[in-house]
Amino acid sequence: MRLTPDEMRMRFRERGLKMTPQRAAIYQALAGTVSHPTAEDLHRHVRRQHPMISPNTVYYTLGVLREAGLVHEVNYWHDRSRFDANITPHHHLVCLGCRSIQDLTDEALDRLSVSGRLKGGFEVTGHRVEFHGYCSTCCRAGRHLSRPDHRRHR
Amino acid sequence: MRLTPDEMRMRFRERGLKMTPQRAAIYQALAGTVSHPTAEDLHRHVRRQHPMISPNTVYYTLGVLREAGLVHEVNYWHDRSRFDANITPHHHLVCLGCRSIQDLTDEALDRLSVSGRLKGGFEVTGHRVEFHGYCSTCCRAGRHLSRPDHRRHR
DNA sequence: TCCTTGTTAGGATTGATTCCTATATAGCAC
DNA sequence: GTGCTATATAGGAATCAATCCTAACAAGGA
Numbered sequence: 290m291r292l293t294p295d296e297m298r299m300r301f302r303e304r305g306l307k308m309t310p311q312r313a314a315i316y317q318a319l320a321g322t323v324s325h326p327t328a329e330d331l332h333r334h335v336r337r338q339h340p341m342i343s344p345n346t347v348y349y350t351l352g353v354l355r356e357a358g359l360v361h362e363v364n365y366w367h368d369r370s371r372f373d374a375n376i377t378p379h380h381h382l383v384c385l386g387c388r389s390i391q392d393l394t395d396e397a398l399d400r401l402s403v404s405g406r407l408k409g410g411f412e413v414t415g416h417r418v419e420f421h422g423y424c425s426t427c428c429r430a431g432r433h434l435s436r437p438d439h440r441r442h443r
Numbered sequence: 444m445r446l447t448p449d450e451m452r453m454r455f456r457e458r459g460l461k462m463t464p465q466r467a468a469i470y471q472a473l474a475g476t477v478s479h480p481t482a483e484d485l486h487r488h489v490r491r492q493h494p495m496i497s498p499n500t501v502y503y504t505l506g507v508l509r510e511a512g513l514v515h516e517v518n519y520w521h522d523r524s525r526f527d528a529n530i531t532p533h534h535h536l537v538c539l540g541c542r543s544i545q546d547l548t549d550e551a552l553d554r555l556s557v558s559g560r561l562k563g564g565f566e567v568t569g570h571r572v573e574f575h576g577y578c579s580t581c582c583r584a585g586r587h588l589s590r591p592d593h594r595r596h597r
Numbered sequence: 598t599c600c601t602t603g604t605t606a607g608g609a610t611t612g613a614t615t616c617c618t619a620t621a622t623a624g625c626a627c
Numbered sequence: 628g629t630g631c632t633a634t635a636t637a638g639g640a641a642t643c644a645a646t647c648c649t650a651a652c653a654a655g656g657a
Contacts, residue, residue: 307603307654328644343606348645350604364518369644382557382565391565395557403536403549403574410579411536411545418572420557425564461623463635482613497637502614504635523613 292320304357314338315350319360319374325390327369363390365419380418386427393420446474458511468492469504473514473528479544481523517544519573534572540581547574 292300297316301308314335319326326334332347351372354360361373365383375392378399382391398418446454451470455462468489473480480488486501505526508514515527519537529546532553536545552572 309604309654311605341606344644345607345646346605353604382567384565385568393557398555401552401555401572403547410582411538411574411576412582413536413574413576414539415576416572416574418555418570420565420567420570422565422567422569428564428566461634463623465636495637498613499615499638500636507635 290320292317300359304359306353306357311335311339311342311346312350312354314342315347316354316359316374319372323375323392325363325371325373327371329369331372365390365421381420382424383419383421384424384427385421386423386430389424391424393418444474446471454513458513460507460511465489465493465496465500466504466508468496469501470508470513470528473526477529477546479517479525479527481525483523485526519544519575535574536578537573537575538578538581539575540577540584543578545578547572 294313297313298308301312306312315331318331318334324330328344328347328351331351332342332344335342335347351360351362355362355372358376359374361376362370363373363381364370365381371390373392377394380393380395380398382393384390401416401418403413448467451467452462455466460466469485472485472488478484482498482501482505485505486496486498489496489501505514505516509516509526512530513528515530516524517527517535518524519535522542525544527546531548534547534549534552536547538544555570555572557567
């Protein structure tokens with residue numbers, strides 16, 4: 290969803306982050322989509338407002354936002370990194386056909402825990418569930434019937 | 444676990460794969476560990492028996508084995524790809540300190556399904572659960588107290 | 598307004614992975 | 628076994644997302 294300048298300023302302040310026009314644009318772009326864009330996608334988008342912004346700044350900013358907990362990074366199926374400004378607990382539906390990622394909210398999944406004997410005292414801090422399959426578009430296109438080539442497409 | 448030559452030959456045959464000494468060594472190495480090695484780890488290991496084997500062959504072979512369903516690829520936290528010859532249903536414990544990956548077998552987790560309204564007819568073919576936290580070694584080292592730098596270590 | 602520290606742009610670099618291609622070999626038919 | 632064909636291998640070149648380096652710049656506090 291779209292954030293007011295004040296709302297955004299507060300979120301940055303709370304975490305001790307400096308606010309710059311570039312950062313605002315990157316975070317706003319990410320908060321305004323549900324499509325889990327790549328760094329490159331974001332750079333392309335933000336460049337409309339900031340023609341001189343470098344990819345480097347996008348990478349650096351995403352790193353800062355990630356460490357501050359303002360964005361999450363997902364990286365399923367060895368695609369390049371994708372980012373998500375939705376930091377409420379949720380899970381993902383990953384399409385094996387077009388590699389799109391949809392959010393999935395499901396409280397039962399949020400409550401999972403390791404029932405078994407934890408081997409050697411592993412201390413769990415969180416979890417996430419990823420369902421994979423084929424989105425409606427890929428189903429209609431029959432893409433769930435064909436096997437992708439074993440060579441990767443970049 | 445260690446495979447007999449016949450067992451391995453059968454698995455390859457069933458899937459229409461040619462058997463070569465290099466492939467046997469790579470698959471044997473992967474089947475003989477629980478450590479989810481990288482392609483480079485496997486190359487280093489296999490090179491003891493096959494000094495001339497190229498990284499390329501390891502990548503190519505892992506791609507073939509992956510498409511044949513003989514190995515799984517996991518790639519959490521934007522580390523490089525890691526491989527797993529355990530293709531029975533299981534989940535993973537990912538250490539945020541040292542990035543090690545442990546298998547987790549838990550039938551309750553295998554039976555998860557999407558309870559909510561599936562947005563737009565997504566057809567689920569599988570799922571996996573990833574718990575993250577800190578392994579016992581990293582806990583003892585106090586690594587769960589410090590925050591990793593936001594810059595990535597390769 | 599000044600200062601300090603973190604941020605930006607841009608260019609160079611890294612490094613896992615893939616591409617290209619000539620040679621070698623597995624598996625099949627005879 | 629011998630020969631044939633399709634596929635695998637080795638090695639070198641190329642790709643490209645991501646990171647490193649650095650000089651100029653600007654946000655936020657004093």
